[in-house]
Amino acid sequence: MSIITLRPLTQELLLQVGRWREEIRESLRTVPLRTQQEQFEFYLHPPEDSRWWALSLSTLAPPVGMGGLTGIQWENGLAEISLILDPVVWGKGYGKAAVHAILGEAFHRMRLHQVVGECYGCSPALPFWQALVREWNGGFVMLPQRKYWAGQWFPSFSFWFWQEDYPPLQPGEEVSTPVEEEPHE
Numbered sequence: 001m002s003i004i005t006l007r008p009l010t011q012e013l014l015l016q017v018g019r020w021r022e023e024i025r026e027s028l029r030t031v032p033l034r035t036q037q038e039q040f041e042f043y044l045h046p047p048e049d050s051r052w053w054a055l056s057l058s059t060l061a062p063p064v065g066m067g068g069l070t071g072i073q074w075e076n077g078l079a080e081i082s083l084i085l086d087p088v089v090w091g092k093g094y095g096k097a098a099v100h101a102i103l104g105e106a107f108h109r110m111r112l113h114q115v116v117g118e119c120y121g122c123s124p125a126l127p128f129w130q131a132l133v134r135e136w137n138g139g140f141v142m143l144p145q146r147k148y149w150a151g152q153w154f155p156s157f158s159f160w161f162w163q164e165d166y167p168p169l170q171p172g173e174e175v176s177t178p179v180e181e182e183p184h185e
C-alpha cells in the first residue's frame with residue numbers, strides 16, 4: 001500500500017505544475033516553458049497515449065504532485081513514467097510512494113509489462129531514481145549525450161522496471177512459483 005493516492009487531475013494543479021516546472025528546467029526533456037493557457041489546454045486535452053494523475057496523501061488533501069504514464073504502447077505493454085512534486089514536500093518519502101502507486105496501477109490494473117524512465121545526469125533527481133532502481137530490482141543503461149544544458153552535454157540514466165520483478169519483495173517474503181498443470185492424458 002502506498003501513502004499516495006492517485007486522483008483525477010485538476011485545472012488548479014496543472015497551473016501549479018507549470019510553476020514547479022520553472023524550477024527544474026535542467027530535468028525537463030523540452031526547454032520551452034508552458035504558458036497558463038498551454039497548461040490549461042493540457043488539462044483539457046492530455047495526449048491520448050498517456051494517463052495522468054494528481055498525487056494526494058488522501059482523497060481530501062490538496063495534491064502534492066502530478067504523475068503519469070506517457071507514450072503508452074499497448075502492444076508492447078510499455079510506458080514511460082513521469083513525476084513532479086511540489087518543491088516544498090521534497091525529501092519526505094512522497095516521491096517514492098508516488099512511484100510505488102504509479103507502478104502498481106501500471107502493473108496490476110493496466111496490465112503493462114514494463115515501465116521505463118529517463119533521468120538526465122544534470123538533474124538533482126538522479127540519486128532518487130538510482131535508489132529506486134536499486135531497491136526495486138530495476139535495470140538501467142547510461143546513454144551518452146542525451147541532454148544539452150548550460151552549454152554542456154549530459155548522459156542519461158535510462159531505467160526500467162519489469163512487472164515480474166515487481167512489487168518489491170519484503171524481507172522474508174518468497175516468490176510464489178506458479179504450479180504447473182499436469183498435462184492431460
Ligand SMILES: CC(C)(COP(=O)(O)OP(=O)(O)OC[C@H]1O[C@@H](n2cnc3c(N)ncnc32)[C@H](O)[C@@H]1OP(=O)(O)O)[C@@H](O)C(=O)NCCC(=O)NCCS
Nearest residue numbers: 027083084085090091092093094095096119125127128131
Ligand atoms: C525527484 C522527486 C520526485 C523525488 O521525490 P522526493 O519525495 O523528494 O523523494 P523521496 O523523499 O521519496 O526519496 C526516496 C528515496 O530516494 C533517495 N533520494 C532522494 N533524493 C535523494 C538525494 N538528493 N540524494 C540521495 N538520495 C536521494 C533516497 O534513497 C530516498 O529514500 P530514503 O529517504 O528512504 O533514503 C522530487 O524531488 C521532484 O519532484 N523533483 C522535481 C521533478 C523531477 O526532477 N522529476 C524527475 C525528472 S527525471
